[in-house]
Amino acid sequence: MKSGFVASLLLVAAMLAGCSGIKTPTASLASHDARHDIPAIDQMIVDMKQDYIQACYLPVAKREPPVNACQTELFQMLERRYHMNYTQNHVDMASNDLFFKDVNTKINxxxxxxxxxxxxxxxxxxxxxxxxxxxxxxxKFETN
Known part of the structure; x- marks a missing residue:
């Protein structure tokens, strides 16, 4: 009984320690040369990225249970690729794949x-x- 309680405390402590180092990615306008400066596309991407960070990225990075389709899709991708051993760097890479799939459609x-x-x-x-x-x-998502 006592060892089960200690094991539970260690598990909770490990989960809290893993979540405490989460860095919030930024969603700010990128700087471009004059040729590539298309403000409408930039603003659309920044708005989408801000929404994605709050609705999908952060809850999954903090290992909260998925509550919407976006979180579920991101979590499932991470679980397939890295099992439950994913890090924030892995969340960045998976988010780049999923987020830009939607961005490509919107840009088109x-x-x-x-x-x-x-x-x-x-x-x-x-x-x-x-x-x-x-x-x-x-x-791209880059928190390192």
Whole structure:
């Protein structure tokens, strides 16, 4: 009985110690050269990233039980890749995959619907893949 209680306390202490070092990622505008400066795309990505950090990233990084589809998808990806031994660096990598899947769709929609944004994107990038890679690098999750 006593050893079970001690084991439970150690488990709780380990979980608390693991969660205490969580760094909140930033969602701020990236700096670009004049050619790649498309404010509508940048603002959309920053807004989406702020929402993602609060709704998905932080709860999973803190190892809280998933309560929405976004958290569940992120948690399942981490569990498949790293089992329950994931770190915040792993959460960054998985978030880059999941977050930018949605960002790519939104950027494509914005480029198609807004003529000015579409024209600026065509001037700045040689292809859609180049544009997506550029924004993925500029706005990636990186807490280290």
């Amino acid at each position: 929609d914005l480029v198609r619907k807004d003529r000015q944004v579409g024209a600026a994107a065509r001037r700045a990038f040689g292809s859609t893949d180049e544009m997506m890679a550029y924004y993925r690098e500029a706005y």
